[in-house]
Every structure is written in C-alpha cells, then in structure tokens.
Amino acid sequence: MNNYINFKNVLLVTSLMIGTPSFAGLLDIKLGGNKENATGAAAGSNATGNSQVEKCESPLGTLSIIENQQAGWYTILTNQYRLPPSANLLKLYVQQSNCFILVERSFAATEAINRERELMNSGELRSGSNFGKGQMVAADYSLSPEINFSESNTGGVGGAIGGLLGGTKGSLVSAVAGGLKRKEASTLITLFDNRSSVQISASEGTSSKYDFGGISGFFGGSGAGGIGGYTNTPQGKVLSAAFLDSYNQMVRALRNYKAQQVQGGLGKGGTLTIGQ
Structure with missing residues (x-):
C-alpha cells in the first residue's frame, strides 16, 4: 500500500471509525463521566463559563501557585507538548471557584x-x-502542581475493525488506526501553609482521550501563552480535565477540613518514641 494516504481519505476513514459502535465516543475527554474543557472567565468573586468548577461561598485565604520548573514533567509540558505553564490553567480554576484570592x-x-x-x-x-x-x-497558602504523563498504543483495535470492513476501506482503517493512541494524564496538586510549611491537602486527578496519531493536530495548534494550548490540542484537553478533576476533589475535601492535632503540639517531639 502506498505510504501516502490522501487527507480526504483519512477524514473519511476517521468518520467511519467514529461511526462504528466500538469507536463511538472514543475522542471524548473523560472526567468523572463528563466532557470538560478549560473555558470561561473570572473577575473577583464573579465567574462565568465553566459550571464544572466546584465553588466556595467565600474565600478560604490568599494563595500563590508555584511550579517546579526544573522537574522532568515541566520539561515535557513546555518543550515536547509546547503547552503554557500549568499555573496559567490553575489560576483560572482557582478564581472561578472563589475558594482562594490569588496573589501573583x-x-x-x-x-x-x-x-x-x-x-x-x-x-x-x-x-x-x-x-x-x-x-x-501575603500568600497564606501555596499550591504546587505535578503531572504524570502516559500514552498507550491501541491500534490493534482499529486493525481488527479494518479486517471486519474488508477491502480498501478496511485497509485504510487499519492504516489510520495503527496510530491510535490513548493519551492519559494524572495530576497531583498539593496545598501547604506558608507560615508553618504544614501540608493541608493533596489531591490526584485523572483524564484520558483517544488520539489518531497526529491527525488531531490538523484541527488545532498549541498555544505559546495564556491557556490556548489547553483548549485546542489533545494533550492540553487531557491535562486541563485532569487538573480540574484534582482541583475539584481538593475543594470538596477542604469543605470538610479539620486540622490535624498532635499531643504536645506540632513539631515538639511527636508521640512515636524510640528505645533507650
């Protein structure tokens, strides 16, 4: 078969695959069963455009967002995926939630x-x-994000469907589906108190999406700033959903927050003793 596949044929085959029951909905971003994306705006306590962000009746304190720009995940995020810093995305979610007042x-x-x-x-x-x-x-608290990237090749599924279709269409389906990959990301956000350095909360979020190799790249490019790349690229959409998942879970936990207590006071020896 010719190594070159006409782009119109790729679109046709992609449509056929999406229309196949086994592939229906594979391109959706999955976040707790809902489709989600980074969108909307916020000004002070007023927020619009993203009903999926968990809300607080009043702010819990002031917050700064810090990223470890020396970490491996940050290099992948900005160099390989060419996405803006995750702090840009988190700032939108935080202000839309009205749970913290951001300090830059x-x-x-x-x-x-x-x-x-x-x-x-x-x-x-x-x-x-x-x-x-x-x-x-002053920033009462700091929020620190981390990302764990994952990608698996699922082209065998498309190859099986191509065999069922047979003929030229089946061959095209097999060729295109050979590049079908499941993009997954898990994000971890940690909240700690700046005055005491005590960790207050930690939350993990996950998201996944199927991508036909580089085909989805025809439908959007990455953004160099703001949150553009998180709204129009497969990688960005997966990450935005994963961060939203982790942030929403943290907000739910903070609504029922109860400070941990140690007998004798924090940092004053603890209750675990050692032998003589």
Whole structure:
C-alpha cells in the first residue's frame, strides 16, 4: 500500500471509525463521566463559563501557585507538548471557584512590580501614585502542581475493525488506526501553609482521550501563552480535565477540613518514641 494516504481519505476513514459502535465516543475527554474543557472567565468573586468548577461561598485565604520548573514533567509540558505553564490553567480554576484570592508571584509579575517601584523611587511617576512599601498582600497558602504523563498504543483495535470492513476501506482503517493512541494524564496538586510549611491537602486527578496519531493536530495548534494550548490540542484537553478533576476533589475535601492535632503540639517531639 502506498505510504501516502490522501487527507480526504483519512477524514473519511476517521468518520467511519467514529461511526462504528466500538469507536463511538472514543475522542471524548473523560472526567468523572463528563466532557470538560478549560473555558470561561473570572473577575473577583464573579465567574462565568465553566459550571464544572466546584465553588466556595467565600474565600478560604490568599494563595500563590508555584511550579517546579526544573522537574522532568515541566520539561515535557513546555518543550515536547509546547503547552503554557500549568499555573496559567490553575489560576483560572482557582478564581472561578472563589475558594482562594490569588496573589501573583511569577517572575514576570515580580519584575513588573519592581519596575514600577523603581520608577517611583526615581521620581518619574506622578505624585500620589502610592507605590510605597507595605502594600503587598501575603500568600497564606501555596499550591504546587505535578503531572504524570502516559500514552498507550491501541491500534490493534482499529486493525481488527479494518479486517471486519474488508477491502480498501478496511485497509485504510487499519492504516489510520495503527496510530491510535490513548493519551492519559494524572495530576497531583498539593496545598501547604506558608507560615508553618504544614501540608493541608493533596489531591490526584485523572483524564484520558483517544488520539489518531497526529491527525488531531490538523484541527488545532498549541498555544505559546495564556491557556490556548489547553483548549485546542489533545494533550492540553487531557491535562486541563485532569487538573480540574484534582482541583475539584481538593475543594470538596477542604469543605470538610479539620486540622490535624498532635499531643504536645506540632513539631515538639511527636508521640512515636524510640528505645533507650
């Protein structure tokens, strides 16, 4: 068979496969049984566009989001998948939830703040600009994300269906389905108290999606900034759903939060003793 497959034929075969009962719904993002994507907006306590985000009646405190940019998962996220930092996505979910008030601690934001202060100190800003000290809001808590990537080849299923169809269409189905991969991601987010360093909550989320090799790449490109890549690429959609799953689970747990207590006080020896 010719190594080159006409793009129209690929679309035809893809349609045939999706229309086959065994493949129906395979391209859907799965998050707790619901389709989900990163969308909407938030301003203060007002949020629109994403009904799947768990909400809080009032904020629990101020929050900063920190990413370990030296970790292997971060390199895969930004270099291989060419997606924006996960913090961009999490900031949207956090503000839409109204569970925390975000304080910006990114390098770019800190540079912008320092630049304005330098202009104030140089006398270039207007009188009354009020960029003096003592105005920045402390972050009560920090949220740290991690990603575990996974991909499995499921082309054998498409090959079996191709055999059932037979003929040219069956051959095309087998060829295209040879690149069928199940993209999976699990995300872990950890919340800790900045004053004591005590971990408050940890939550894991998962999501999966089937992708016909690079074919879905024809229908969208990755985004270099914002959250664009999380809304129009297969990898991004899987990750956005997994992060939403983990964040929603954390919010549910925090609604019933009860502080852990240690007899004698935290960090004062504990109750596990050692022999003489």
